[in-house]
Amino acid sequence: MTSPATDAPEPTLARYNFAYLDEQTKRMIRRAILKGIAIPGYQVPFASREMPMPYGWGTGGVQVTAAIIGPDDVLKVIDQGADDTTNAVSIRAFFARTAGVATTTATPEATIIQTRHRIPETKLREGQVLVYQVPIPEPLRFLEPRETETRKMHALEEYGLMHVKLYEDIARNGRIATTYAYPVKVEGRYVMDPSPTPKFDNPKMHRSEALQLFGAGREKRIYAIPPHTDVVSLDFEDHPFEIQSFDQPCALCGGEGVYLDEVVLDDRGGRMFVCSDTHHCESRRAEGHRGALLGDEASADAASATVKEEM
Amino acid sequence: MYVAVKGGEAAITNAHRLLAARRRGDTDVPGLTLAQIAGQLSLAVDRVMGEGSLYDPELAALAVKQARGDLIEAVFLLRAYRTTLPRFGHSEPVDTCAMVVERRISAVYKDLPGGQLLGPTFDYTHRLLDPTLAGDEPVEAPATATAGSEKVTRVSDILGDEGLIEEDAMLDASRPVADITRTPMEFPMERDARLQTLARGDEGFLLALAYSTQRGYARSHPFAGEIRIGEVDVEVTIPELGFAVVIGRIRLTECQMVNQFKGSAKAPPQFTRGYGLVFGQAERKAMAMSLCDRALRASELGEDIVAPAQDEEFVLSHCDNVQSTGFVEHLKLPHYVDFQAELDLVRRMRAEHFKAAASTDDAATDDTQEAAE
Amino acid sequence: MVAATASAYEGGFSDPVGAAQTVFRALMDAMARPGSIQPLPDVAVPPAPLTASAAALIATLADADTPVWLDPLLAKADAVRDWIIFHTGAPITAHQPDAAFALVAAPQNLSALNGFALGTQDYPDRSTTVILQVDTLAAGAPLSFEGPGIESRVKIAPAPMPQHFGAQWAANRQAFPRGIDLVLAAPGAVAALPRSARLIRQEA
Numbered sequence: 001m002t003s004p005a006t007d008a009p010e011p012t013l014a015r016y017n018f019a020y021l022d023e024q025t026k027r028m029i030r031r032a033i034l035k036g037i038a039i040p041g042y043q044v045p046f047a048s049r050e051m052p053m054p055y056g057w058g059t060g061g062v063q064v065t066a067a068i069i070g071p072d073d074v075l076k077v078i079d080q081g082a083d084d085t086t087n088a089v090s091i092r093a094f095f096a097r098t099a100g101v102a103t104t105t106a107t108p109e110a111t112i113i114q115t116r117h118r119i120p121e122t123k124l125r126e127g128q129v130l131v132y133q134v135p136i137p138e139p140l141r142f143l144e145p146r147e148t149e150t151r152k153m154h155a156l157e158e159y160g161l162m163h164v165k166l167y168e169d170i171a172r173n174g175r176i177a178t179t180y181a182y183p184v185k186v187e188g189r190y191v192m193d194p195s196p197t198p199k200f201d202n203p204k205m206h207r208s209e210a211l212q213l214f215g216a217g218r219e220k221r222i223y224a225i226p227p228h229t230d231v232v233s234l235d236f237e238d239h240p241f242e243i244q245s246f247d248q249p250c251a252l253c254g255g256e257g258v259y260l261d262e263v264v265l266d267d268r269g270g271r272m273f274v275c276s277d278t279h280h281c282e283s284r285r286a287e288g289h290r291g292a293l294l295g296d297e298a299s300a301d302a303a304s305a306t307v308k309e310e311m
Numbered sequence: 312m313y314v315a316v317k318g319g320e321a322a323i324t325n326a327h328r329l330l331a332a333r334r335r336g337d338t339d340v341p342g343l344t345l346a347q348i349a350g351q352l353s354l355a356v357d358r359v360m361g362e363g364s365l366y367d368p369e370l371a372a373l374a375v376k377q378a379r380g381d382l383i384e385a386v387f388l389l390r391a392y393r394t395t396l397p398r399f400g401h402s403e404p405v406d407t408c409a410m411v412v413e414r415r416i417s418a419v420y421k422d423l424p425g426g427q428l429l430g431p432t433f434d435y436t437h438r439l440l441d442p443t444l445a446g447d448e449p450v451e452a453p454a455t456a457t458a459g460s461e462k463v464t465r466v467s468d469i470l471g472d473e474g475l476i477e478e479d480a481m482l483d484a485s486r487p488v489a490d491i492t493r494t495p496m497e498f499p500m501e502r503d504a505r506l507q508t509l510a511r512g513d514e515g516f517l518l519a520l521a522y523s524t525q526r527g528y529a530r531s532h533p534f535a536g537e538i539r540i541g542e543v544d545v546e547v548t549i550p551e552l553g554f555a556v557v558i559g560r561i562r563l564t565e566c567q568m569v570n571q572f573k574g575s576a577k578a579p580p581q582f583t584r585g586y587g588l589v590f591g592q593a594e595r596k597a598m599a600m601s602l603c604d605r606a607l608r609a610s611e612l613g614e615d616i617v618a619p620a621q622d623e624e625f626v627l628s629h630c631d632n633v634q635s636t637g638f639v640e641h642l643k644l645p646h647y648v649d650f651q652a653e654l655d656l657v658r659r660m661r662a663e664h665f666k667a668a669a670s671t672d673d674a675a676t677d678d679t680q681e682a683a684e
Numbered sequence: 685m686v687a688a689t690a691s692a693y694e695g696g697f698s699d700p701v702g703a704a705q706t707v708f709r710a711l712m713d714a715m716a717r718p719g720s721i722q723p724l725p726d727v728a729v730p731p732a733p734l735t736a737s738a739a740a741l742i743a744t745l746a747d748a749d750t751p752v753w754l755d756p757l758l759a760k761a762d763a764v765r766d767w768i769i770f771h772t773g774a775p776i777t778a779h780q781p782d783a784a785f786a787l788v789a790a791p792q793n794l795s796a797l798n799g800f801a802l803g804t805q806d807y808p809d810r811s812t813t814v815i816l817q818v819d820t821l822a823a824g825a826p827l828s829f830e831g832p833g834i835e836s837r838v839k840i841a842p843a844p845m846p847q848h849f850g851a852q853w854a855a856n857r858q859a860f861p862r863g864i865d866l867v868l869a870a871p872g873a874v875a876a877l878p879r880s881a882r883l884i885r886q887e888a
Contacts, residue, residue, distance in 0.1 A: 018701045022395065027747055030708050031784075034745075035809040037715045038865045038878030040832045044809045045495035050394040054387065055637030057644065068712065070705045080648045087644055089319035117648045135638065146624050148498050155805040173660060179652035187832050187880065189861065198652040211716045218634045220495040226716045226833035226880075244655055262651055276648055493749075 019066040019099040025049055029067035029222070033213060036224035041186030042154070043137050043221040051217065058091055059217030061114050061133035065095065068129065068213075069112060074102045076110035081118035081259065081276035088116070105279050117180075119201040121258050121280040124210035126227065132195045134216035137223065139183040139193040159191050162234060170239055179244070184231045191234070192223065200243045200259045205231040250275045251293040253284035334379050348372035357562075357591025358382055362632060363389030364492070364511040366561050366590050383513075387633045394492070401488050403546040403555050407565045407588075408462050412541035414592075417466045419534050419569060425463035430540060431592070466537035467567045467584065476569060476582040498624055499610070505627060509603055510589055512630030514596045520620040521602035528618035529606045532571035533585065540564045540592050564589045566597035570605050572612060583612060692766035695729035697743060703727040707744040711867065714876040719829050719838035721821050724874045728771075731763035733789045737869035738817045739767070745813070746774040746785055753783035753800075753812070757790045783812045791816040792844040797852045800864050808861035811879075815867045818842045821875050828884040829877065837884065840875055842868050853883045 017023065025047075032046035051059040069075065075095050079088040083105040091114060092103050104110050107122040114131040124130060136142075140150040143161045153159065162183060169177040182199035186192050194202060195214060205212060205225060212225040225231060235241035249256045251272040258280060260273040272293055275281035285294065335342065349356050349372040359371040363386045371389055378384035414430025417423055429435075470476040482503055489504035500508070509517065524531055542562050546555040566587035574580035585605025587597035606620035607627075619625055629635060697703035703725075710722040730739035746752055752774045758764045765776055768787075777783050780799040788794050800812035818824075824843025827850075830836070846852060856863045856879060863879030 016395070018705075022397070023701060023704065024747055026704070027745065028749070030712075031745060031750070032809070033712060034715050034813070034865070035811075037712070037833070038880060039808055039861050040880060042808060042861055045497070045807075047493045047495055049492075050387075050390040050633065052391045054640060055634045056639075056641030057637060059637075068705075068709065070709060071702070080645045084319050085645055086319040086323055090323060093320070116644075117646070135641070147496075147628075148624065151806050174663070175660075177656060177660075179656050180649040196646075196649050198648055200652070211712075218638055224716075226718075228835045229832040244652060259648070260651070261647055262654065276651075 016098055018071075019069050019095065020052070021049070021063065021066045025063075026067045029063055032222040033064065033067065033224065036213070036222050037211070037226050039190075040225050040229050041184075041190030041192040041223060043216075043223045045220055046222050048217045048220040053090070053094070055218035056135060057087060058114070058116060058133040060215030060219075060222070061116070061131050061217075062091060062094070062215075063217055064131050064213050064215035064222060065112060065114050066099070068131075069095065069099055069101060071099070071101065073111045074104050074109055076104050076107060076113045076279075077115075078113065078118060078120070078277075078279075079116040080261070081120070082278040084278060106283075107279050117196055117198075118259070118276060119197060119204045121255075121275070121277040124204075124208055126209045128210040130208075130210050130212045132197075132212065132214045134193065134195045134214045134221070135218075136181075137193055137214065137216040137219050137221040139181075139191050154190060157189065159185075162191055163236075166234060167236065170236070176235070176239060176241075182241075183234050185234060186225060187230050188232075192225075192231075194231075198244060198259060199233065199241075202231070202233045202241070203243065207231070246273060248273055250281060250284075250291050252291040253281045253289045253294070254291040255281065255284055255289065334377070343376055345369055345372040345376065348375050354592060355380075355382060355385075357593050358514060358596070359385045359389055361590040361593050361596060362386040362511050362513065363393065364590075365389050365393040383632045383636050387636070390633055398490075398493070400547060401490075402558075403548060405543045405545060405561075405563065407539065407543060407563065408465055408468070410463065410539060410541040410543045410563070410565075411458055412463050412539050414540040415463060415537070416539075417535070417537045419466060419536050420469075423464075423466065423469065425459075425461075432594075463539070465567065467569070470536070470569065470582060474579075474581070477572075477584060479584070496627065498627075500623060500627060502604075502608075505607060505623075506586065506588070506600075506604060508627050508630065509587075509600045512600070512603075513632035513635065514593070514599065516630050516632070516635075517599040517603050518595060520606070520626060521599035523618065524602050524606050524620045529609065529614075529621045531568075531583075531585070531602070531605050533602055533605065534569045535598065536567040536569035538564070538566045538594060538597065540594065562591050564591065564593045564597040566594070566601045568598070568601040568605055575613070583608070692731070692763060692770045695731070695739070695767065696771040697727055697740075699727075703740070704744045707740045710874055711741060711744070711876065714867070714874050715833075715865070715878055717833045717838075718831065718877055718881040719827075719834065719840040719875060721840070721870075721873050721875050724869075724872055726872065730767050731761065733757055733761060733817075734764045734767065734787070735789075735817050735869060735871070737871060737874060738787055738789075738815055741815055741867060741869055741874065742768060742774075742785060742787060743771050746772040748773040748775070750784035751775045751777040751782050753777050753780055753786040755786070755788040755790060755794065757793070758787055780812065786812050786814040788814060788816045790844070791818060791846050794846040797846065797856055797864055798859075802856075802859055802862040802864060805862065808863070811862065811864055813865050813867060815869055816842075816845070818844060818868050818870050821868060821870045821873055829881045830884060831882045832880045833878070834881070840868075842870070842875065850883060850885075853877070857882055 028047055032044045035044045048063060051062055053059060077088045077092040079085040095101055096103050107120045112129045112131060116133040138150050140153055143165055144150050166176050180198045181193055181196040182202055184192050184194055184202060194205060207228050209227050211227055214223045233241040246260045250260060252274050255275055259276045261276045263272050263274055265272055349368045355375055356368050356371045359374055359382055360366050374385035374388040377388055412428060414432060415428045467476055480502055489501060491504050491507045542560050544557045545559050545561055547558050548555045568585035570583045570585055572581060572583040585601040587600030589597045603620060603626060607623055609616050609621040616622060706725055710724050714720060714722045724737050724740060726736050728736050728739040728743055752768060754776060768774060781801045783800060786800055800814060801810060803809055803811035821840055821842050824841040826839050826841040828837050828839050860879055865879055866877040868875040
């Protein structure tokens with residue numbers, strides 16, 4: 001069997017508008033999205049609504065997705081790279097119910113991918129939209145808690161504070177000690193928070209073919225990176241930006257050059273490293289790739305509910 | 312054996328089934344009705360209406376029931392419903408002077424026109440647990456009096472007639488009324504938006520901040536000028552009619568705090584105001600709100616901003632409990648991707664640390680040897 | 685071309701939710717890929733001289749929160765004004781800097797782009813989005829752009845366009861992140877030139 005099939009749409013609930021939000025709210029969000037695209041990396045304030053899931057659990061991403069999604073879209077939702085984490089399941093079910101859209105776990109089949117903390121390993125293509133859930137959209141927030149001050153810094157393109165912070169890292173730790181939510185500069189103008197993705201994913205944002213939209217519900221900000229846009233991770237000449245690398249391939253699919261999760265196997269120090277991107281890992285196994293800890297009798301059925309193996 | 316964490320959908324369904332059973336509790340005990348909640352836990356319902364910013368006792372009672380008595384969860388339920396409702400317009404300012412008061416007290420005058428009216432208060436009750444309430448003993452009918460027809464003058468108006476208290480702040484009338492549910496926060500914030508934000512702010516958070524001002528963190532010498540609880544008419548101007556019509560009646564708690572202010576070279580000494588207005592009977596909240604409002608007027612009144620309660624961004628960005636609880640509780644969500652990145656970094660840095668320490672030890676040993684030679 | 689409607693109450697979206705979503709996605713793609721031509725379905729039937737494309741865009745974007753400015757050609761058509769007010773609820777403003785959206789039926793008569801709101805350095809999003817009704821996106825004078833959303837270069841040939849467009853657009857780009865965004869509403873299609881798009885001087 002190849003990659004998981006796209007699920008059939010469920011019937012739309014009559015009680016709410018298509019995709020839950022009322023049309024006036026969608027218009028307001030759509031206007032903010034257009035401004036965000038026109039000013040790449042700039043955080044557009046928007047009148048975020050209360051959603052039927054808590055703030056901090058993806059309300060910004062959900063509002064962006066609800067404002068752009070149409071009946072022909074195919075939606076994928078991931079959290080930590082995985083389609084089957086509980087919050088991803090919950091958000092996917094929300095849209096299947098309120099918008100009646102088809103959902104998928106297959107990255108290439110999706111037209112909209114809503115994500116928390118990862119960018120899929122599969123290269124995104126033109127026509128796809130990647131919607132990020134963002135907790136704290138302001139990259140300068142941990143250096144300066146005041147909105148009035150950070151807004152001024154963006155206006156004046158005054159990012160010295162960020163460089164000082166990164167350089168203090170180097171002085172103290174011998175390296176830049178930021179491993180996720182690593183700040184980027186967009187099109188040479190705005191310093192932007194890529195959301196708490198590992199810095200491993202930062203290079204995927206650079207000149208991506210997909211449109212990238214960012215929604216921060218609690219903080220009421222939307223921002224965007226159009227396709228083919230320069231996204232450069234901040235660094236220094238003597239300390240260039242570098243991404244994490246793993247000493248071993250994925251234990252299940254043998255994949256290399258991908259982001260891995262560490263799984264604790266027992267209380268005696270047993271560890272294994274597996275792909276964080278579940279769809280990537282499953283497709284590779286379906287293609288016959290085998291990792292060190294994937295036994296011979298393992299089914300290649302990528303859609304099976306559990307992966308269970310004797311060590 | 313490795314079992315990947317999967318089957319989230321089934322887990323969620325089962326968790327929600329368990330939640331429903333726990334919410335219902337022992338089925339040998341009759342279930343709560345909304346009328347019981349709205350009638351007998353009315354202060355909980357009032358708090359949910361206030362912080363949920365939706366005046367509907369029945370829905371608030373449903374939210375309290377659905378939330379198993381978790382009031383912040385109930386506030387969240389009500390807010391998430393409220394946001395789906397269409398907005399038809401805004402009401403005229405309510406006239407609290409025309410309030411049919413059930414409670415009205417002033418701490419600054421011994422007696423005053425309209426009198427002191429205690430109303431249904433916990434004040435002066437002895438906080439002794441009452442075993443008779445464990446049953447359903449009949450209660451005495453309350454003593455009532457007919458409300459007077461004259462308006463109950465506000466204490467601030469009595470002070471205002473003498474010029475002893477500053478005029479009520481007026482915003483430019485041509486400016487549209489702020490609506491914090493439809494506009495993102497922007498600082499500095501005008502007072503109308505600030506009062507809206509405080510009115511639905513978390514009672515506990517505002518209470519603690521108000522308390523801090525009394526303990527010297529932005530002390531404002533407050534007096535409870537007046538607290539009144541009662542019902543007021545809500546009027547809406549219908550453009551087609553050209554005049555305001557009453558669309559309903561709501562219960563409100565209003566608190567006017569009277570605070571000291573020295574005056575300046577330009578202005579004679581006058582008392583200043585802090586204002587609180589909350590849905591339902593919510594006296595503690597209204598008092599806390601008025602102290603916070605006063606503290607937040609620091610820059611308007613030319614006072615030094617030295618304490619948390621005066622810090623507009625700090626107070627207003629963090630007083631919403633639906634936002635706060637969401638973000639604090641989101642830490643429950645998986646973060647293992649980011650944690651992996653941190654794990655990797657800490658491991659590498661520890662390795663380097665031990666390597667450096669080891670080579671320092673080696674160097675130290677060499678030095679000793681050289682000295683000995 | 686679609687015949688003009690007689691009444692301000694007719695000619696709106698027959699499927700408001702679906703039409704608005706379809707039109708918005710076309711515009712979002714146009715904005716994300718400046719200079720690209722995105723097909724736009726005929727979903728509105730407005731009174732002349734408002735075109736179906738421009739009408740669909742304004743009905744998708746505008747509401748009571750967004751004042752709309754009309755160019756003289758549209759402003760003098762009462763039916764257009766009534767249609768917009770009825771179908772969007774948007775207030776019509778005579779002041780360019782107050783406008784969230786501007787509708788321009790005769791781009792060739794638009795002498796200045798900088799009269800509209802350009803936003804502020806703090807809030808560059810508080811700017812006017814200017815919708816130009818154009819006859820074509822391919823048969824006018826060719827313009828080349830580069831910038832975010834454009835892989836290397838993109839060529840588009842809209843007409844008619846505002847006078848001295850090259851100089852005006854250069855000035856608009858100079859104000860970045862402030863500036864207006866242009867939407868080109870053509871028959872059956874839409875293209876966009878966000879403020880981030882850099883016009884390349886034509887080689888002589």
